Amino acid sequence: MLSIIIPSYNEEQNIKNTAKTVLDIMDRAEIDCELVFVSDGSKDNTFDIIHSLSLENPQIKGIEFSRNFGKEAAIFAGLSKGNGDCFVVMDCDLQHPPETIVEMYRLWEQGYEIIEGVKNTRGNESVFHKALANTFYKILSSLTGFDMKNTSDFKLLDKKVVNVLCSMPERKTFFRALTFWTGFQSTTVCYDVAERNLGTSKWSGKSLLRYAISNIISFSSSPLNIVTYLGVISVLFGIIIGIQTLVRFFIGAALGGFTTVILLMLILCGCILIGLGLIGKYLAAMYDEIKKRPKYIIEKDTDDMRKGNSSWIKTSLTK
Numbered sequence: 001m002l003s004i005i006i007p008s009y010n011e012e013q014n015i016k017n018t019a020k021t022v023l024d025i026m027d028r029a030e031i032d033c034e035l036v037f038v039s040d041g042s043k044d045n046t047f048d049i050i051h052s053l054s055l056e057n058p059q060i061k062g063i064e065f066s067r068n069f070g071k072e073a074a075i076f077a078g079l080s081k082g083n084g085d086c087f088v089v090m091d092c093d094l095q096h097p098p099e100t101i102v103e104m105y106r107l108w109e110q111g112y113e114i115i116e117g118v119k120n121t122r123g124n125e126s127v128f129h130k131a132l133a134n135t136f137y138k139i140l141s142s143l144t145g146f147d148m149k150n151t152s153d154f155k156l157l158d159k160k161v162v163n164v165l166c167s168m169p170e171r172k173t174f175f176r177a178l179t180f181w182t183g184f185q186s187t188t189v190c191y192d193v194a195e196r197n198l199g200t201s202k203w204s205g206k207s208l209l210r211y212a213i214s215n216i217i218s219f220s221s222s223p224l225n226i227v228t229y230l231g232v233i234s235v236l237f238g239i240i241i242g243i244q245t246l247v248r249f250f251i252g253a254a255l256g257g258f259t260t261v262i263l264l265m266l267i268l269c270g271c272i273l274i275g276l277g278l279i280g281k282y283l284a285a286m287y288d289e290i291k292k293r294p295k296y297i298i299e300k301d302t303d304d305m306r307k308g309n310s311s312w313i314k315t316s317l318t319k
């Protein structure tokens with residue numbers, strides 16, 4: 001069976017249509033599947049709709065977080081919840097074309113364990129959004145050594161891979177890159193990003209920038225090397241200026257040198273503060289990991305509600 005994980009945050013306009021479209025396509029392709037909607041602390045009727053659909057169709061189930069924990073947490077909760085032999089993660093707004101799932105499933109049947117969805121085009125995004133995404137993937141690819149250009153969260157994973165991902169103890173995850181990291185046999189499928197069906201994107205420029213920085217920090221410690229590089233450059237620069245200053249002093253041509261001092265102060269202070277900031281980011285990331293708080297808290301679960309079970313509160317730690 002295929003479990004289709006759909007993180008949904010304030011998607012009341014899309015749930016019904018997405019469920020119907022995906023199930024129709026899976027029916028036609030004769031793929032046995034279940035839909036797992038993860039309502040990420042939605043403030044609208046997203047979960048109520050999921051719940052009513054789950055009563056009509058046992059192939060549909062869902063959980064609701066106690067608050068918004070972010071898409072990463074929603075993906076991992078869905079992966080823990082699904083019962084399939086393989087799992088697909090897709091967006092609720094049908095920007096990930098469901099027809100591509102059939103293509104991915106056929107490749108899984110041929111023995112591939114990870115089928116990555118790679119974007120042919122980035123869809124209708126702003127120039128800023130595209131530039132940010134390209135820079136982010138360039139940095140990430142060079143840090144991780146994997147070609148992550150145009151990858152997305154849209155991918156099919158074998159149960160084996162999902163078990164490995166769900167058993168990772170880290171709180172701060174970066175799903176997109178972690179599947180590469182596991183190293184299982186993988187292939188790619190290209191798709192065109194469709195227009196968002198209904199509703200609006202949940203991302204602003206600022207939140208995307210924050211997402212990019214926090215993912216790079218959670219995935220790789222390489223940026224810390226920047227501090228060392230800055231130090232080495234400062235030392236080299238210092239040696240050159242130092243020699244020049246001494247020579248001028250001994251030939252009796254030493255200048256007032258005030259400008260040089262101010263410039264050196266500014267450059268060095270800048271470097272030191274950048275270094276401290278970067279180290280601080282990693283310290284904060286370690287602090288977050290050490291606290292060992294759960295990745296998410298599940299407040300409602302359609303399976304438990306169907307059974308009339310009222311003790312719904314679960315966390316990623318009680319799984």
Ligand code: UDP
Nearest residue numbers: 007008009040070071074091092093201202
């Ligand atoms: N999403 C989520 N939690 C969030 C933000 C988004 O589960 O905090 C879901 C959202 O419902 C959608 C998917 O993640 O199914 C992608 O979000 P969106 O379409 O807003 O992002 P974009 O396609 O613009 O990158």
Ligand code: MG
Nearest residue numbers: 091093095196
């Ligand atoms: Mg979208």
